Amino acid sequence: MKHMRLGFGLGLALTAALPSMPALAKTIDIAIGHQSMCTDTYTAGIVVKEKQLLEKHLPKDGAYADVEYNITWADYSSGGPITNQMLANKLNIGVMGDYPLIVNGAKFQETDSLRTLYIAGTGYNLKGSGNAVVVPAASDIYSLDQLKGKSVSTPVGSAAWGMLLKAMQDTGITEEVSLKNQSPAVGAANIAAGKIDAHSDFCPWSEIMEFRGTGRKIYDGSETGVPYLHGVVVRQDFAEEHPEVVTAFLKAVIEAGNWIEENPSEAVDLMEKWTGVEKEVLYIYFSNGGHLTLDPTIKDKWVDALKLDHTVLVKEKAIPPLDFDEWITEDYIKAAYADLGMDYEADKAAIVDPETANAGLPVEIWHARDGILQYKTLPEFLKAVAEFQGTGAKLNAAYVYDKATGLKLFAKTAYFVLGEDGAYETFLRKPDAEAHAAEVKGQVIDLPTAVAAFIPSE
Amino acid sequence: MAPDLGARLSTAGRVVRSRFGLWLLLVAGFTLGYYLLLMASLVVRFGALPNYAIAYNWPASVWKIFRSTPSFRDVPPIVAEEYLLEFGYMNYDYGLGISEWALNIIPYKVLLVMVLAALLAANILLLKARTSCSGGTRLKSAAATGLGAGFVALTSATMSWVVCCATPTWIVGLSMLGLGVSTAFWIEPIGPWLTMAGYGLLALSTLGLAEPAATSRFGTGTPGRGRKTSSQNGVHA
Numbered sequence: 001m002k003h004m005r006l007g008f009g010l011g012l013a014l015t016a017a018l019p020s021m022p023a024l025a026k027t028i029d030i031a032i033g034h035q036s037m038c039t040d041t042y043t044a045g046i047v048v049k050e051k052q053l054l055e056k057h058l059p060k061d062g063a064y065a066d067v068e069y070n071i072t073w074a075d076y077s078s079g080g081p082i083t084n085q086m087l088a089n090k091l092n093i094g095v096m097g098d099y100p101l102i103v104n105g106a107k108f109q110e111t112d113s114l115r116t117l118y119i120a121g122t123g124y125n126l127k128g129s130g131n132a133v134v135v136p137a138a139s140d141i142y143s144l145d146q147l148k149g150k151s152v153s154t155p156v157g158s159a160a161w162g163m164l165l166k167a168m169q170d171t172g173i174t175e176e177v178s179l180k181n182q183s184p185a186v187g188a189a190n191i192a193a194g195k196i197d198a199h200s201d202f203c204p205w206s207e208i209m210e211f212r213g214t215g216r217k218i219y220d221g222s223e224t225g226v227p228y229l230h231g232v233v234v235r236q237d238f239a240e241e242h243p244e245v246v247t248a249f250l251k252a253v254i255e256a257g258n259w260i261e262e263n264p265s266e267a268v269d270l271m272e273k274w275t276g277v278e279k280e281v282l283y284i285y286f287s288n289g290g291h292l293t294l295d296p297t298i299k300d301k302w303v304d305a306l307k308l309d310h311t312v313l314v315k316e317k318a319i320p321p322l323d324f325d326e327w328i329t330e331d332y333i334k335a336a337y338a339d340l341g342m343d344y345e346a347d348k349a350a351i352v353d354p355e356t357a358n359a360g361l362p363v364e365i366w367h368a369r370d371g372i373l374q375y376k377t378l379p380e381f382l383k384a385v386a387e388f389q390g391t392g393a394k395l396n397a398a399y400v401y402d403k404a405t406g407l408k409l410f411a412k413t414a415y416f417v418l419g420e421d422g423a424y425e426t427f428l429r430k431p432d433a434e435a436h437a438a439e440v441k442g443q444v445i446d447l448p449t450a451v452a453a454f455i456p457s458e
Numbered sequence: 459m460a461p462d463l464g465a466r467l468s469t470a471g472r473v474v475r476s477r478f479g480l481w482l483l484l485v486a487g488f489t490l491g492y493y494l495l496l497m498a499s500l501v502v503r504f505g506a507l508p509n510y511a512i513a514y515n516w517p518a519s520v521w522k523i524f525r526s527t528p529s530f531r532d533v534p535p536i537v538a539e540e541y542l543l544e545f546g547y548m549n550y551d552y553g554l555g556i557s558e559w560a561l562n563i564i565p566y567k568v569l570l571v572m573v574l575a576a577l578l579a580a581n582i583l584l585l586k587a588r589t590s591c592s593g594g595t596r597l598k599s600a601a602a603t604g605l606g607a608g609f610v611a612l613t614s615a616t617m618s619w620v621v622c623c624a625t626p627t628w629i630v631g632l633s634m635l636g637l638g639v640s641t642a643f644w645i646e647p648i649g650p651w652l653t654m655a656g657y658g659l660l661a662l663s664t665l666g667l668a669e670p671a672a673t674s675r676f677g678t679g680t681p682g683r684g685r686k687t688s689s690q691n692g693v694h695a
Binding site (some may be wrong): 183184186275 | 522529538540
C-alpha cells in the first residue's frame, strides 16, 4: 500500500512537471537528390538549396515546434541513381526528367512494400524542346533523315534517348542508324572532336555545345510534339509521415520558380556560379521566351505524355507496369498553392505554347558591359550587332527566335532568311529556312553575312 | 546417385582441405584479379586513370534499408545494389564535373565473385589432384569450368559507363566491347540465367572432377584391395 502511494505520488509529480519540461527534440532527416547539370530540375534543386528556400518554408510550430531538420542534398548527373538511393531510403525526395520519373514509379511499384508519389512538376516545354540532336559544327548533316547509316550516341535511358527513339521511328530510320550509348560529357567531347556523327542529349547539353561552337542542332525535341517535363517524386512513407514537410518543399519550388521569372538575369548569373553551366546557356532556358516554362502543376496533358513515355520504355527496356492513378497525386501541390494563397486551377489550366507566346518578342543581345539589350526587329538587331562589332564591344551572346516553333535560339547558330522584300526571318533548322526562302524568293544566310549588310560603308 | 554425390562432395572437400592454404590464396587472388582486370579494361578502353574514389558506409546503409523497408522480401534486391567503394573518372569540362565511368565495388557482387573464385580454385586443385576421372572427363570439366567462370565473370561486372540514368550493369562490359545498345538491352534480362548457368557448369565440373580416387595422397584405399571406386560401381562423371 505504501508502494502504491509512492507510485501514485511520483506519477502525479511527473504529470505536473511534464508541461514545464523541455520536450526531447525530434530530428527529421530530409534528403533530396537533384541534378545540377539538368536545367529543368533547378527549381526543385539547386535554387531551393542555394537560396535555402526549404528552410524558409519548413513548419516550425504545432507538432513541429521542437523538431530539428537535417537537410542534405545530393547532386547526381542522372535520375537513375536517385531512384536507387530512394529505394535504399537514403533520399526521400528526388527530382528528375520524364523517362527517369516513370522508371522511378515503376521500380517502386515492383516492390511489395515501397512506393513513391509523383507530387509536382518543375518545368516543361509543351512541344518537347530541351532534348535535341546535335552534329559537329562542321558537319554536312542538316536533318534527321541524313543520319541513315551514321552513328548516333545518346545517354540510354534518358529523356533524350526516348525522344531520339520516337524521332527515329517517326522518320523511319530506326534500323539504319547505329545507336551508341554515351554519357552527356562523352557525347559532347566526341561532338567537339568530330568523333561521332551525331549526339542526342537533354537540356542544356545541346545549347552548351552550340554556345561553345562545337555543335549544331539538327533536330529539336519540339518536332516530336510530345511535352518534355520534369518533376518531383517523394517516398510515400515519408510523405505520409511528414505531409507538411512535403508541402513546404513544394512551396519552396514555387518560390524558386517565381524568383527566376522575376529576376532572370540575376538568376542565371547565380545559377552559373552554383552549377558551372554558362549563364548565356541558362538564359536560353530561363528568360522570357526561354525554352522552359516553370510550372509545378500536374496537367492532364502531362499525365498523357508520361503514359506515352511508359509505352516506349516498356517496349525498349521491359520496365514494370506503372499504375498512374496510384502514383500521381495533386494533394501536396494543391496544399502548397493554398498555403501561398495562389490559384492552382488557374495555373493548371494555363499552357504556354512558344509558337504563340513568343511571337513578337524582342530579339536580344547580351552586352558584356550593358547587360541584356532588346530590339523589336531583326534589322535593328543586325544593325546593332554591326555597330558593336565595329567598336570591338564584347557580346556574350545574341538571341533570336525560330519562326517555325517560336523557340529561342543563339543567333550565331540560326539560319537567317533574307526575303525579296528585304524582310528577315530566323530559323532553327536549315530545311525550314530553305522552304521559307523558296516561298519568299529569298536566300538563306548566316549571321555574319546578315550583319555584313549593316556594316556602315566609308 | 545420392551416395555417389556424397562421395564426390567428400572427395572435393578432401582435395580442398589438403591444399587449403593454396585454395584460399587462389580464391583471394581470383577475386582481386577480377576487379583489377575490370579496372584495367576501363583504363585501357577510356585511356585515363581514375581521378576520384568514394568509400560508402555499407553496413550503415544496409541497416537503414533493413529498418525502413516494411517487407523483408524487398530488402535483398535493394541491399544487392549498395556500394562499398567507387573508383572512377570525373570529367570537369562541364559544370561541376560528370562521372564518365566508374568501377563500383558492390559487396553482394563481390560475394558472387568469391563463390565463383571458390569453385574455380576447387576445380583447379581437383584437376591437379590424382582423382580417378578419365582424361576425357577432365577435358570436358576443364572446358565447362572455363565456360561457367566466363558466364559468371561476365554477368558479375559492376562497371558504370553511361552516366545518364545508368547504374552498374553487366551489359556495360558488352557495350565497351562494341555490342550495340539495343542488343545489349535485349540480352540484359538473361543475365541472372547466365549467372545460374555459369554456377551450374562450375558445380557440375567440380562433381565431375571429384571422382573418388583409387590412390591418392588424400585418399586411403587402392583399387583391387577391397575398396570400390565409383568407376567400378558403374558411375562415371
